[in-house]
Amino acid sequence: xxxxxxxxxxxxxxxxxxxxxxxxxxxxxxxxxxxxxxxxxxxxxxxxxxxxxxxxxxxxxxxxxxxxxxxxxxxxxxxxxxxxxxxxxxxxxxxxxxxxxxxxxxxxxxxxxxxxxxxxxxxxxxxxxxxxxxxxxxxxxxxxxxxxxxxxxxxxxxxxxxxxxxxxxxxxxxxxxxxxxxxxxxxxxxxxxxxxxxxxxxxxxxxxxxxxxxxxxxxxxxxxxxxxxxxxxxxxxxxxxxxxxxxxxxxxxxxxxxxxxxxxxxxxxxxxxxxxxxxxxxxxxxxxxxxxxxxxxxxxxxxxxxxxxxxxxxxxxxxxxxxxxxxxxxxxxxxxxxxxxxxxxxxxxxxxxxxxxxxxxxxxxxxxxxxxxxxxxxxxxxxxxxxxxxxxxxxxxxxxxxxxxxxxxxxxxxxxxxxxxxxxxxxxxxxxxxxxxxxxxxxxxxxxxxx
Numbered sequence: 001x002x003x004x005x006x007x008x009x010x011x012x013x014x015x016x017x018x019x020x021x022x023x024x025x026x027x028x029x030x031x032x033x034x035x036x037x038x039x040x041x042x043x044x045x046x047x048x049x050x051x052x053x054x055x056x057x058x059x060x061x062x063x064x065x066x067x068x069x070x071x072x073x074x075x076x077x078x079x080x081x082x083x084x085x086x087x088x089x090x091x092x093x094x095x096x097x098x099x100x101x102x103x104x105x106x107x108x109x110x111x112x113x114x115x116x117x118x119x120x121x122x123x124x125x126x127x128x129x130x131x132x133x134x135x136x137x138x139x140x141x142x143x144x145x146x147x148x149x150x151x152x153x154x155x156x157x158x159x160x161x162x163x164x165x166x167x168x169x170x171x172x173x174x175x176x177x178x179x180x181x182x183x184x185x186x187x188x189x190x191x192x193x194x195x196x197x198x199x200x201x202x203x204x205x206x207x208x209x210x211x212x213x214x215x216x217x218x219x220x221x222x223x224x225x226x227x228x229x230x231x232x233x234x235x236x237x238x239x240x241x242x243x244x245x246x247x248x249x250x251x252x253x254x255x256x257x258x259x260x261x262x263x264x265x266x267x268x269x270x271x272x273x274x275x276x277x278x279x280x281x282x283x284x285x286x287x288x289x290x291x292x293x294x295x296x297x298x299x300x301x302x303x304x305x306x307x308x309x310x311x312x313x314x315x316x317x318x319x320x321x322x323x324x325x326x327x328x329x330x331x332x333x334x335x336x337x338x339x340x341x342x343x344x345x346x347x348x349x350x351x352x353x354x355x356x357x358x359x360x361x362x363x364x365x366x367x368x369x370x371x372x373x374x375x376x377x378x379x380x381x382x383x384x385x386x387x388x389x390x391x392x393x394x395x396x397x398x399x400x401x402x403x404x405x406x407x408x409x410x411x412x413x414x415x416x417x418x419x420x421x422x423x424x425x426x427x428x429x430x431x432x433x434x435x436x437x438x439x440x441x442x443x444x445x446x447x448x449x450x451x
Contacts, residue, residue, distance in 0.1 A: 045215065045432060045443065048367050052421035053216035053236070054428050055367035056273040060445035066276060067268040069205035069242065070095050070106050070173050075265050077113050079203060083168035085110065086159075088121045088152070088191055092175035092280045106173050106205075107145060118167050119148045121159060123174060123187045153183075157227060158190035164198045172204045175282045176241050178211030179296040180220065181401050184282075186230035188241055192248055196258035203263045206242030206440070210292050212272035214238055215432060216369035217296065218424035220403030228400055234424075234431055235403065236296050236369060240440065242266060247438040264440065271445040275364055284315075284339035290359030291316035297370050298355075300401050303394040306377050307350050311336055311343025317359055319373070320352020321345070326380045327353040352377075371407065371417075378411040 045054035070076070070093065087093075087107055096103025110117050120127055120142060127142065127149050140149050150156070150163055164170070170191055176184045188204070195202045217235025225232075231253060237244065242264035249259055270276070277289035286292050295316050298308045309318040311333030318331055322345055331350055333343035362368030381391045392398055392408065399405050406423060409415040 046366070047425070047429075048369075049421070049425060051216070051367070051369050052218075052371075052424055052428070053214050053367055053369045054238075054432055055214040055216075056444050057366065058273065058444075058447065059213060059275045059364055059366050060271060060273045060447070062269050062271065062274045062276070062445075064269055066208055066270045066274070068095075068207050069265040069267055070207075072205075072265050072268075073109070073113070076110070076171070076203075076205070077115065079263065080110075080115055080169050080171065081113070084116050084118050084166050085169045085171060086119050086121060086164065086167040087117060088123065088170060088172045088174060088187065090123060090127055090174055092278060092282055093173040094280065106171075107142075107147065110171075111145060117145075117147060119150055119163070121152050121163075121170075121191070122149050123152050123184055152187055152190070157187070159194040161194075161198050164194060164200055167200065169201045169203055170195055172202060172241070172245075173207075174241070175207050175278045175280065176209065177282055177286060177292050177295060178209040178236060178238065179299065180217075180231065180233055180235050180237060180403070181228040181299055182282075182295070183227060185241065185244065186227050188245060189230045189248060189253070192245060192260040192262070193254045193258070196254050196260040199261075201261040201263065202245065203265065204242045204245050206240050206264055206266045207278075208267055208270050208274065208276045209238065209240045209272070210277050210289070211236050211296065212238050212240065212274070212276075212441075214367055214369060215428050217371070218403045218406070219427045219431060224400050224403055226400045228397075229403055234428055237431070237435070238272060239435060239438070240267070240270075243435070243438050243440050246440075247435060250438055251434070266440045270441050272439075272441055272443045273366075273445050277363060284336075285310055286316060288317070288359075289363045290356055293362040293368055294355055294359045297368075297373070300371060300374055300398060300407065301377070303397040303401065304374070304378070304392050305344075305381060305389070306352070306374075307331075307333055307344045309333075310340040311346065314354070314356065315339070317356045318352065318354050319377070320350035321377070321381065322348050322350055323381070323384050326377055327351060329354045371402075374407065375410050375417050 046057055047054055089106055093106040094103045095106060095109050138154055139151050142149050172188060174184050192202050214236055215234050215238040219232055219234050220229045245262055249262055277292055281287045286295060298316050301308050306319055306321045309315040312331050329352055333345050335341050378391045395408060406420045410417050410420050
């Protein structure tokens with residue numbers, strides 16, 4: 001209880017299953033942002049029935065730079081200076097906006113403050129973010145700080161009781177991209193579960209969600225829960241990891257309904273409708289705002305014969321395949337150390353589309369989600385090749401990514417794409433309502449001139 005008293009000074013404490021708890025603050029601290037209610041609203045989202053998404057009425061620009069949770073140094077110090085600490089971090093975990101030299105890694109900052117950091121947990125892509133997707137990451141030692149680095153994407157995906165035995169607090173500071181199959185959400189869930197089982201406190205240093213303006217795609221079926229789909233949420237959930245942590249607790253999603261002692265240090269100046277993209281690439285194959293905007297729509301191509309540009313300079317901005325052409329754009333995947341050591345169709349000329357312009361449009365528009373391409377490419381493959389090689393290379397993995405078997409049914413001609421999309425729309429409205437008590441930030445920022 002003494003530790004909880006220390007942590008109570010951290011802003012916006014939403015503990016256990018109390019999503020509407022109060023918001024104690026440090027003296028003189030303004031929670032979230034010093035904005036008038038007139039400029040913000042939690043208005044219901046607009047339905048895009050064609051693509052299966054809910055979205056804000058319009059994208060907005062924040063009036064000032066958004067401050068990340070990890071920039072609230074005083075709150076972090078007040079809450080964590082008297083206990084052993086573990087940090088879940090990667091290359092995005094820097095303090096500063098990532099565009100200038102005035103930035104330091106969170107771990108370096110904590111050590112400089114005298115906080116007793118005992119170890120670092122590294123998610124997929126590693127502590128320095130230089131491992132390709134799915135790479136097995138070994139435990140090692142950080143050469144800069146000398147701290148042990150324990151992998152959460154190797155032998156263990158969940159911290160063990162032994163690894164948490166000498167810490168009381170786990171600080172989580174990682175930039176997410178807002179898609180259910182992007183594994184940092186699964187890492188957060190498993191860290192919270194381990195903390196609940198071992199009596200530890202999780203402190204989430206919150207960050208904006210680049211997909212925070214929309215909710216899209218089907219909610220995963222329970223039998224398909226996996227590391228690329230750990231939670232019963234839509235493909236694009238529109239929540240920050242801080243908000244999602246509160247929902248994990250509040251909905252009783254941890255094993256045996258356990259509750260994690262949780263503290264969220266929120267962003268300041270953020271609204272879900274804001275067009276915001278991380279200045280530091282969250283992983284090697286999402287290097288640009290355009291690739292992040294396109295990622296939820298293109299990821300289901302991964303278990304198919306279609307390349308999403310891994311092994312090129314524009315991953316997740318181009319799509320193509322050697323036969324069954326869907327366009328005149330061409331590219332040839334080549335090995336890229338740390339990002340695509342063995343890309344699909346290595347050295348083969350692929351024909352398809354360059355989606356950079358569409359990605360740029362989606363970074364500004366109020367909606368941007370489309371799975372119809374997958375069906376179109378499947379039909380083009382079936383019509384354009386005499387090979388018996390299947391379009392879907394791993395049916396089980398495709399089902400895990402999308403969260404149901406419906407997309408395969410569409411590809412096989414057993415279900416229309418319109419019916420498939422219609423199937424998940426009711427679930428999106430239900431999820432929008434369910435998530436509301438856990439939101440830390442308004443959904444929509446009003447236009448300056450009354451829009």
